[in-house]
Amino acid sequence: MGRRRRRWPWVLLTILVVVLGLGYALLGTAAAPGAAYAIDLDALHAAAVGQGPLPERIEVERIGDFSFPRTIVIAGGGFHMHAMVLLAHRVVWPDRSVVVDTAMSPAAGKKMPGSHFDPGAFDRLEAALKKATAIVFTHEHVDHVGGVAAAPDPGAIANAVLITREQLDSPRLEPGDLKPGMLHPLTYAGLHTVAPGVVLQKAPGHSPGSQLIYVELASGQRFLFVGDIAWSRDNITLQRGRPYLAKLLMGEDRPGVAAQLAALAHLPSDVHLIIAHDPVALAQDLSAGLYKQGFTTP
Numbered sequence: 001m002g003r004r005r006r007r008w009p010w011v012l013l014t015i016l017v018v019v020l021g022l023g024y025a026l027l028g029t030a031a032a033p034g035a036a037y038a039i040d041l042d043a044l045h046a047a048a049v050g051q052g053p054l055p056e057r058i059e060v061e062r063i064g065d066f067s068f069p070r071t072i073v074i075a076g077g078g079f080h081m082h083a084m085v086l087l088a089h090r091v092v093w094p095d096r097s098v099v100v101d102t103a104m105s106p107a108a109g110k111k112m113p114g115s116h117f118d119p120g121a122f123d124r125l126e127a128a129l130k131k132a133t134a135i136v137f138t139h140e141h142v143d144h145v146g147g148v149a150a151a152p153d154p155g156a157i158a159n160a161v162l163i164t165r166e167q168l169d170s171p172r173l174e175p176g177d178l179k180p181g182m183l184h185p186l187t188y189a190g191l192h193t194v195a196p197g198v199v200l201q202k203a204p205g206h207s208p209g210s211q212l213i214y215v216e217l218a219s220g221q222r223f224l225f226v227g228d229i230a231w232s233r234d235n236i237t238l239q240r241g242r243p244y245l246a247k248l249l250m251g252e253d254r255p256g257v258a259a260q261l262a263a264l265a266h267l268p269s270d271v272h273l274i275i276a277h278d279p280v281a282l283a284q285d286l287s288a289g290l291y292k293q294g295f296t297t298p
Helices: 002-027 041-048 119-131 142-149 165-169 233-237 244-250 254-265 279-287
Strands: 057-069 081-092 097-102 134-136 191-195 198-202 211-216 222-225 271-274
Touching: 041 191, 041 198, 041 211, 057 119, 057 279, 081 119, 081 279, 097 119, 097 142, 119 142, 134 191, 134 198, 233 254, 244 254, 271 279
Parallel strands: 097 134, 222 271
Antiparallel strands: 057 081, 081 097, 191 198, 198 211, 211 222
């Protein structure tokens, strides 16, 4: 009996070490970059110009807020809650507009931890979708395609929706997000110009259908929508992506995302990175006057 009692502390210590080791493996480690990912700004610029007047401005709607433990956002970041946002953007010309990402409806977002939604912002988004020349997505997750999925009149926007073949075929596009037969998928290789000043570039990693969206304004300002390659600007500045748990939950190609984070970190500072879920970056960009908060009347 005495020997058994003496063994228990060692058994408990072993269990503790295993649990801590698993926790560190799942939540504490960032992936090393895989094959280098190239962002050719000259090629993006060439694809953006020469096809008509460039857009005048970018507008943003803050559809909702939620939070995740920071260690889910940045591997090893700790367990305090990290504030996040759900955004939709609108690229505007005098005679047309392109919507970039459509967040998700307040009803669908109730399951997001700590969520709060602005119904008025979502209503303005839905109105803008009906007037949009094109609607594009950085990737196919429900918090980016959900505004289209919730559209009360899908037929009114179907012709404007440019969902890529990879996005439509992705296992990460949850059943019911988009109505069957409603969409005609876009197929492209390398780069694709959506409208003057708006160019898509494939960036699979976070999801099979992930893509960068480059926007160049008539003023010469350059923007790059990075989708969920980074959930926070800290992912880029610290060069730390999401933990291994992201691969288990989302099927993420972590080395691929790490290579994309490295590429983003080496871009010149005048290329403004639009990070879909970072409220701090959003506040800084609005304060700098990079884009306007709230969709104007289409």
